[in-house]
Amino acid sequence: MKALVLTAPGKIELKELPVPTAGPGMALIKVTAVSLNRRDEWITEGKYPKIKYGVILGSDGCGIVEKVGSESDADWVGQEVVVNPNINWGPDPEVQSKDYTILGMPVDGMFAEYVVASLDRLQRKPAHLNSLQASTLPMGGLTAYRALFRRGQLKANQNVLISGFGGGVAQFAFLFAQAAGANVYVTSGSDEKLARALKMGARGGYNYKKEATYNDLWKTRGGF
CATH class of the missing domain: 3.90.180.10 (Medium-chain alcohol dehydrogenases, catalytic domain)
Structure with missing residues (x-):
């Protein structure tokens, strides 16, 4: 072979x-x-x-x-x-x-x-x-699932911030969190990726090269 x-x-x-x-x-x-x-x-x-x-x-x-x-x-x-x-x-x-x-x-x-x-x-x-x-499911999907539901114990209507939207784990986490009924926010250094996230249903998208810091997001969104 x-x-x-x-x-x-x-x-x-x-x-x-x-x-x-x-x-x-x-x-x-x-x-x-x-x-x-x-x-x-x-x-x-x-x-x-x-x-x-x-x-x-x-x-x-x-x-x-x-x-x-x-x-x-x-x-x-x-x-x-x-x-x-x-x-x-x-x-x-x-x-x-x-x-x-x-x-x-x-x-x-x-x-x-x-x-x-x-x-x-x-x-x-x-x-x-x-x-x-x-074939894309195993590592990225399992990592995202474990982070959200095993470690994070994510539940419906909770706020969740996914950083670095665009990578495989982040995209799986986004989809899983949405399916669980969470309020999903994302960060990225790319306006194009943020626009895609908003089109997919993100509650908010922030360019970490231009906009709010994580502390600002924490205060304005009531925590993650």
């Missing part, structure tokens, strides 16, 4: 590698779409911990289950799935375990024709999304 491998600081090579094998509780997935995450850039630039060279990059992607390691899991074969890249989180929903890691570094990731993943890391692809759309 073809795969994108980090071979040295700032150097990525397209390599021909053996197709991995799915053991018990695992699935071999034919990758149909992947998406870039800021994490991929930082890893390539050497700005991330636990960097190993010779590893297949990529955290975000989806595909079709081609094989499983156990006959009892055969129902998965042929399913279109999104891969949750978080591995070994542990039993505590608040804090990851010491064994926690993420696909794409230090373990092989999604930027290949095939990937092996644990069955408990798979979610069936939403039918209303195509593969490319679904």
